[in-house]
Amino acid sequence: MDKQFCIFDMDGTLVDSMPIWKSLGKDYLKARGHSPTPDQLAALGPMTMLEGATFLMETFGIEGPPEHIIEEMHAVMEAHYRTDIPLKAGVQDYLVQLKQQGAKLCVATATAEPLARACLERLGVAHYFDFILSCEAVGKGKTQPDVYLEAARRMGSAPGDTAVFEDALYAAQTAKEAGFYTVGVPEASYEQDWPALAALADETIMDWRKAL
Structure with missing residues (x-):
């Protein structure tokens, strides 16, 4: 595929933030005296921040409204996005190559757009993307194809x-079922799913530095 139109996930794909996201819900609950089960933490994984905040209220009785919970979590993640979350090795060179070939690029992420933008701007790669689209902006997470379809619509x-x-x-499955060409990128936090993702994807990139 010539990749003239590309939609990039951010967390775990472009930037190495998944370890922090993986521990965010657990750390948030433990700080409030709760001990979530692995299944409860796994359920949080595909959710948007709004869905996750509602889940915490309904499951653990965390005091709302959901927007307050989101603000607290955003404050924690914003500090990381603005200071220490790194770009994955080789990503910038890969983006440069695509832009030199005239490709249109965007980001579709479950992370709130202001946080995503703050991170990508700090890392010096935000300008490679025509826009950043958050799942929150379309109102649905990546278990449904809305964010990908809207991103494609905007790119034409x-x-x-x-x-x-x-x-x-789960995100790659959603994109694949919606008819997109899927590129699987390994992430240590999802190591157990890699065989299935590699089998599902139309293409895999094991190392951005070797993908040029």
Whole structure:
């Protein structure tokens, strides 16, 4: 595929933030005296921040409203996005190559757009993307294809002509089922899902530095 239209996930795909996201819900609950089970933590994984905040209220009785919980979590993540979350090795060179080939690039992320932008601007790569689209902006997480379809619409492309780069199996499945060309990217936090993701994807990138 010539990859003239590309949709990139951010966390775990472009930047190495998944360890912090993986521990955020657990740390937030433990600080409030709760001990979540692995299943409860796993349920949080595919959710948007709003869905996750509602889940915490309903499951653990955390005091709302959801927007207050989101603000508290945003404050924790914003500090990391603005200071210490790194770009994955080789990503910038890969983006440069795509732009030199005239490709349109965007980010579709479950992370709130202001946080995503703050991170990518600090890392010096935000300008490679035509726009950043958050799942919160479309109102649905990546278990549904809305964010990918809206991103393609904004770029003026059809799903079959658009590459979606994802590290999460459930997200790649959603994109694949919606007709997108899927590119699997390994992420240590999802190591157990890699065989299935590699089998599902139209293409895999094991190392951005070797993908040029």
